[in-house]
Amino acid sequence: MGDQHDVDEGRDGRGRVRLTPPQWLVSGLRPQNTPIPWPAVGRAGIALAAPLAVGFATDQAAYGALVSMGALSGVIGDTADAYRMRVFNIAVPQLFGAIGVTLGTLVYGDGWLAVGALTLVALVSGMISSIGAVASVSGLLLLLNAVVGAGLPMPSPWWKAPLLLSIGGLFVLLLSLLAWPLRNRVPERAAVASTYRAAADLLEAAGGTAYDAKRQAVTQSLNTAYDLVLARRTRDHGRRSPLVRLLAQLNVVIPLVEAAPAAHLRGRPLPAEIPAAVRELAAAVEEGRTGPVPDLELPEPGKPSERAVDAALRHAAVVVHKPDPDPYNVDDRLGRPAALRIRLRRGARNVLLSESSWRYGLRLALCIGLAQSLVSLVPVPRSYWVALTVTFVLKPDFGSVFSRAVLRALGTAVGLVTAAAVLSEVPRGWWDVPVMVVLAALIPAFSAKGYAFQTAAITPVILLLSDLLNHQGFHLVLPRLWDSLIGCGISLVAGYLLWPESWHTRIGDRLADAVADAAAYVEYAFASAAGDDAERVRRRRRIYRDLSVVRSEFQRALTEPPPTGARASAWWPLVVAVERIVDATTAARVRVNHGAPPPTSAEVADASRELRELAEGLRASSTLVSVHAALAGEESGVLAPLRHEISAARAIASPGGA
Structure with a gap:
């Protein structure tokens, strides 16, 4: 790279x-190799076309267009697998969207008052976007609908527009929940089964070059499964609930995942019977099969790593097939969300006291203020599209601002070609309904392929709905292209070039925190043989979650032009090295648990000190000048692989190492 x-x-x-x-x-122009979500495709076509049909039937086409606009927001936010998460992902953002369109409608046509109002909304939108995924979508809809309300004529009185938009979003929610009675708990069960399959792939890759990639897939799968299961567990406290079974099955896959690093250090593949047995457990989980525990025909284990895999697999088989797992032996602290009041308090603190929250809020407010000021000073027909473009480009958790601006311009150009054909050839009226079925269905299908593809699909839909409100027809197309280019230009200059965020601050500091957590993990793992094993597992999962965030930041930086992209590419091996350090620590703990001699306290302290020095060096924005002398030469003992990985990490961070 x-x-x-x-x-x-x-x-x-x-x-x-x-x-x-x-x-x-x-990189953003290559379609991602992801399956098309056919149920979402069908829902999108119905959700956006049905309101138009009702609008034409009642001679209220504008009302139907507003309901479809609300449905469009719901379609964009309908990304969760679990039904309870869909309620939050769709319903909560709709509330913020209703507030946004109300504020926009109140300042429609008021010139500089609209500039000030939208700038303030942009500040709030940017700040709340830093809380989490649902808050991010809520912030997006708050600003988007405020921009639309301030730029398009809305029906009076003021409450009609937010009501119609909310009806559209709730219609999408209703469609997405129709199968809930028939598929209750299916997404959660499928996620747990997917985790078992990912663990099987990891064990199959042990000792080979594909191990690192499979480990990342396991981490992502575990995160997804715990998020789905524990989100439902917050409201289900029963000790005999089916969720207890799923949680127990998910918890017992952890020892298998922990045994994988120890097996990987053997340097040779595991017997094929082991991953095959794990895949059979995955099938049992997905089908909900219980019954007699199968007699696993596994090779006789010899070394501690082999005994760890064997013991973990046999225990998982018991839990998966046992009709009633012990409900009091289910630890849901491995990722269970905190109480709602605690999460609200944390979110408020993150918004008000976080430097990154204020930085992004001010950057978004500056760009929206410039966009609105520009269209107030220079006559731009239906100028809301400029601020709309700025909002989409500056969305923080969607990717690099630079690449998004380029992809937005390209996607809009392609979408405008489609819109031009529709607006010039299709007569307004009932013909819009079948056209909308097709265009709306393309949104979830293309969104799965990448941002440029999503933009190309959304653009003609928005233009068709806008035409039903302002009746500009084909003449709407060319101004939208210029508006998009202006919005992309504002985002690049005021949202990117004028904010030279320190790459080290954004990524290096997070990586340093992960290294420091790894040092604490090493100390805890070997502080006492009688330590809390569940706490050790939680610490390891927390580190891997943090490293997943760091990886996302790196992938975002890699799409930016030099020097940021080149620097991220050079530091990438250090992220891999830190993950291997955590793996080596886990492998050492597993080997000790299964008969290997434990390390001395001096060895643990020395390894922890090396990691803390590495973290301090990363935070200080300076490279470590050399590898500690204690790491040279041959080593023995259970911590030898860990010391080797620390040595590799420090070598990468040394001058010329990256």
Whole structure:
């Protein structure tokens, strides 16, 4: 990844030099290899077309268009698997969207008052977006609907627009919940089964080059499964609930995952019977099968790592097949959400006291203020599209601002071609209904492929709905292209170039925190043989969650132009090294649990000190000048692999190491 340049050079078959666009520019144009969510495709087509049909039937086309706009917001937010999460993902943002369109409607046509109001809304929207996923979508709809309300004529009185938009969002929610009685707990069960399959893939990759990638997949799968199961567990405290079974089945996969690093250090693949047995457990979980515990035909274990895998697999088989697992032996502290009042208090503290929250809020407010000021000074027809573009481009958790601006411009251009064909060839009226069925169905299908594809799908839908409100027809197309380019330009200059955020502050500090947590994890893992094993598991999962966030930041930075992209590429091996340090610590603990001699307190203290020095060096924005002398030479003992990984991490952080 470190060979990214402004232009990549290569040679064709005749030896001629050919120039190709840089990786950071074209990465977003490659469609992601993800399956099309067909149920969401069907819901989108119905949710956006049905309100139009009702509007035409009642001779209230504008009302139908507003309901469809609300449904569009619901379709964009309908991304959760679990039904309870869909309620939060769709219903809560709709409330903020209703507030936003109300504020926008109140300042419609008021010039500089609208500039000030939208700037303030942008500040609040940006700040609350830092709380979490649902708050992020809520902040997005708050600002988007405020911009639409301030830029498009809305029916009077003031309460009609928010009511109609909310009806559209709730219609999407209703459609998404229709299968709840038939598929209750299916998403949670499928997520737990998927975790078992990911663990099987991890064990199959032990000792090979694909191990790191499989470990990341297991981490993501565990995070998803715990989020789904424990989100429902917050309201289900029964000791005999089916959720107790799912939680017990999920908890017992942890020892398997922990045994994998120890098996990987053996340097050779595990017998094929082991991953096959785990996949059979995954099938039993997904089908809800119980009954006699199967007699697993596994090779006789010899070394501590082999005994760890064998013991974990046999215990998992008992829990998966046992009709009634011990309900008092289910620890749901491995990821159970805190009480609502605690989460609200944390969220408020994060919004008001977080530097990153204020930084993003001010950046978004500046760009929206500039966009609204520009269209107030320069006559731009239906100018709301400029601020709309700024909002989509500056969405913080969707990717790099730079790449999103480029992809937004390209996606809008493609979408406008489709919109031009529709607006010029399809007569307004009932023909809009079948056209909307097709265009709306493309949104979830294209959204799964990437941001540029999503933009290309959403653009003609918004333009068609806007035309039902302002009746500009084909003349709406070209101004939208210029508006999009203006919005992308404002985002690039005022939201990107004028905010040279320190790459080290955004990524290096988070990586340093993960290294410091790894040091504490090493100390806790070997502080006492009688330590709280569940607490050790929680600490390990917390580190991997933090490293997942760091990975996301790195992937975002890799899509930015030099020097940020090149620097992120150079530091990427350090992220992998920290993950391997945590793996090596877990492997050492597992080996000790199954008969290997424990390390001395001096060895543990030395390893922890090396990690803390590495963390301090990363925070100080300075490179470590050398590898500690104690790491040289051959080592033995259970912590030898851990010391080796620490040595590798410090070598990467040394001058010339990256």
